[in-house]
Amino acid sequence: MPADEVRVKVWVVPPGPGAWTQTQTQAQAQAQAQGQSGAAGGIVSVVDSDGRVILRAPRAGGSDGDEHLAHAPDPYTAKRDTPEWWDDAKFGIFIHWGIYSVPAWNSQRHRYEPFLRWWLHNDGKSETWRYHLFFLKSLLGEYWRYHRDTYGEDFVYDDFIPDFTARKFNASQWVELFADAGARYFVFVTKHHDGYALFDTGNSTHRSSYHLGPKRDFLRELFNAARAEQPSLHRGTYYSMPEWFNPDAGPYGFGNWPGHLARNPYDESKVEPYTGRLEGKDYLEDIQLAHMRSLAMDYESEIMWCDIGGPNLTVKFAKEWYPFAEAQGRQVVMNNRCGALPQFDTPEYARFSSIQRVKWETSEGIDPYTYGYNRRTKAEDYRSVQTIVSTLVDIVSKNGNYLLNVGPTAEGEIIKPMIDRLLEVGKWLAYSGECIYGTTGASLTGDRVCYQDYSFLGAESGDVRFTTTAESFCMISLVRPENGLLVIERAVPVLPGDEISLLGGGEEGKRLEWWIKDGKLVVRVAEEVLDRVEWAWAFKVSFLVR
Known part of the structure; x- marks a missing residue:
């Protein structure tokens, strides 16, 4: 048949951890006896109904993956495929919400609003010479000036915490909206780079909404509502691996995530507080790993959507998480930003121009410039329904998933322009979903194979x-x-x-x-x-x- 193709998955169930070495040795010996290369990990053979071999191929992952298994007999550290439910889901909702939603002010296009604390401490440092370059003055240091003129030089980032009220937050309304939009999963930002978490962080730190501000565990509320009211929605968690200005992260700091306390951007003799921090914590073991364990085991996240990477204990975490989920009959997935064991790629505000064999997911906001809520974006400037649907179709046709972000206000409200667009997308998926869900490109x-910007069709x-x-x-x-x-x-x-x-x-x-x-x-x-x-x-x- 012209251009006909069928793609199938062949599931190969490995034995328990203790049997890997023996299994590999047996597979190697059998392959060598049959004149094969004898690569560790074995050969997969596909036979027809008459027992004839119609395809022989190395185990997925290639020689690098087999070599890795030979040195790491624990199957939970091997390269893993994405779960079938994730492959079939295609469309998810991202939620960026936090302290940054209080000022909710994006200084420039293509600059993310949740990064405003970082810009505040970095954009204004060369303000003197910027005044001598008039054409740059309007572009650089804009948030530095905006914060000074709006809040004052002594108003620090953590002073926004009391105004993060979330008084309009309704978990049931959120998950109903996600389901009505045709999404099959959502990913909630549990902690961004500012270190303020939206779940119960226990005694790892009290820098969270459970201990400071609204005194609520928003992740628990959201996940409970999804389980009870929208059980078909899969539940995921975004987690920033580093923190900008956590002094406990200082020994592991790098690049734009240096750790150590921030200094007042208008008077560097003053050190800003890190509200809620508890003394005597090792960042990797007592904060990062403790949080990942809690998200995975206590809240039972199905998607570990990490960000930034850097120093991490992800392999140690994976050895606990994967068997925990499998014992419950659940398939879970981890992206390529946890620092180890990636299962899918994550271009943001960008996508591939051709079909990909490796699984991937594009994320971007309904706001065309940022993930969090930005009060400067006008209703007419949000992505149109036409753009969102076309983007979804384009991504799915290239074997990808589409993670579309909403940015609630500090009060926990998803504004009407975002709701309207999501509901229209849901109407289209209600009758066209047969060509989206469960398909391959x-x-x-x-x-x-190259990246293109968000307007590329x-x-x-x-x-x-x-x-x-x-x-x-x-x-x-x-x-x-x-x-x-x-x-x-x-x-x-x-x-x-x-x-x-x-x-x-x-x-x-x-x-x-x-x-x-x-x-x-x-x-x-x-x-x-x-x-x-x-x-x-x-x-x-x-x-x-x-």
Whole structure:
């Protein structure tokens, strides 16, 4: 069949940790006896119903992965695939919320609002010479001046904590919105680089919403609501591995995460407090690892979405987390920013231009410039529904997931422009989701591998994206077909007897007339049927069982 392809997963269940060495030795001996290379980790053979070998391949992960296993017999430190539920989910919601949501002021485009504390202590240091460069004065040090003029030079970052009231926060409303948006998982920022956590941090530190400010465990409230009211939503946690100005992190500091207390950006003779810090803690063991254990075991996070990396005890953590989750029958996943054992890549405000074999997830905000809430962004400047849907389709067609961020206010409110957009995306997914959830990308786009910015729609394959399952093939047009015809100018997997339908087109959108002419697929669809669909038009080819 032209351009036909089917991708399957072959699950190979390893033996227990103590049996790895023996299993590898046996596999090596068997492979050598059969004239194979004998790489540790073995060969996977696929046979047909008659017992004939139709495919032989090394275990996924390549020689590097096998070599790693040979030296690390614990399977929980081996390279792991992403869970099937994560692969199939495609669309998730990111939530950036914290002390930074109080000032909620982003000084420049493409500068993240949650970083405002870092800019405050770094952008204003060369203010004198900036006044001599008029064209730079309006761009550099803007937040340094804004904070001084709005709050005063003696108002430090931790003074925002009492105003982080969260009085409008309603966990049930949040998870209902995420579900109505068509998301299959969410990732909650439990602690950003400022070190202020939104969960019960116990005696590791009291720098958290449980001990300071609203005195509430927001992660517990959110996860409990999701479990009880939206059980199909998978629950994940973002966690910043380092902290900017935690003196306990000083011995492990690096780059823009130096540790050590911050100095007043207007008078460096003054040292700023680190409110809630408890004395005598080793940052890696008593704070970072303790927090990761709590998120994974106490709150039962399914996604460990780390940020920044740096010094870490991730391997030690993984050896505890993976068997803990597996004993409960749960599949869990960790991104590539925990410092070790990555399972998926995480470009932000960017995406790949072609299909990827390695799993990946793009994250970006409904706000086109930042993750947290920014009071300067106008309602009309938020990403449009058209842009969000097109981005989702493009990412999914390239084997990725889309993690779309909302930034609540300091009171815990997700504002109406964000809600409106999420609900419209949910309406589209309600009728087009068959071409999104549980699909894989079809290899009909170009083979270039590079990053593009968030406005890129993919010139390699025009305005149509392709996804596939074992039983169907989808052609998703990002623009409305003209003159009642969808024309695909390349070979696609469709044969006589296959049915083509426009998802969301009603009864008249089913079993559409189609034909092949000059190697092009042409599908006829009435204008009134096209009118029933918005944002993107998903045409599904249902294969005839032959």
